[in-house]
Amino acid sequence: MNGRLDSSRQRRLLLDPFQEAKAESVSQEEVPVSVSLKSYVRDQVRRNAERFSRPLRIARGYGEYQKRRRVAEAVLPSASYDVNALQVEGYLRIEPPPALVAELVAASRRKLTDVPSLPQSRNKAFFSQLLESSDLAVDSPFMRFALDEKLLGTTAHYLGVAPFLESVELLYSKPIQGQPAQSQQWHRDRTDRRIIKVFVYAVDVTPRQGPLSLLSRSDSARVPELLFHYVPDQQMARYVEPGRTVALTGPAGTTIMTDTQACYHLGSRCQEPRLAYVAYYSSGFGYRPRERSWKVPEVARSGLSPLQRLALGSL
């Protein structure tokens, strides 16, 4: 499905943006899953080696790290959502200003309608990431949401440092046949000691749209460390009763903050398409190099707060 939209497809998408991809659902068989002892050992070695890179990164960027700590300490409790719930449960439903959410939902839906073709994620048959670099100007609805001062303040409180914005994505999840694969299976994002992902649904999400589903921090802690990265349901059931899964359903605009490093999670087990915006924050000094560097024009920079500048890696 390449090329510009013909007018009949444009009409269909406008009438029901989710109908078309349903018809184009792909088969899970297209994603090869090879689980072997070799890949297990490679995964474990990589996981542990990556952890050791964090102190080295902090040593190399010590001045910036200290600045991130100072800025986080200066965040007032009133400028933050309930960080305690995040500490205890590992996730939190929040209610950002309704106008900000409505603008993001509308922009997300427009993006889906306007996209000339659904880009195929390299390794996940069920995902299309719809945002392009032109959507990520500092004043775009996608970035203004990610740079919301209260969201950054809460994340700073939780991480203990002013966060770095690793990525902003608009994920269109398609129904596919076959067994759950990759992030449709239980996993934790082992990329930093703590991270925050903020999900905003751009459509109503019921169990049919494959909600983000997770285990609380304490339930997640019951799962042994030495498992494969992706844990099938049957194996997870040995450690945590399936009934304890928290399926985060909700109407369009539902906004969830979660530490996907601490909490086992999965999602996109869709029977009907889902559209979700995801902003991902780390300390900027995690187990891996930063996912990207942001280019902030000088004129835009002067209008940003210290938290916003640090989120963009600009000191």
Ligand SMILES: O=C(O)CCC(=O)C(=O)O
């Ligand atoms: O598709 C989903 O809801 C899960 C996404 C996920 O696993 C992640 O962002 O880490």
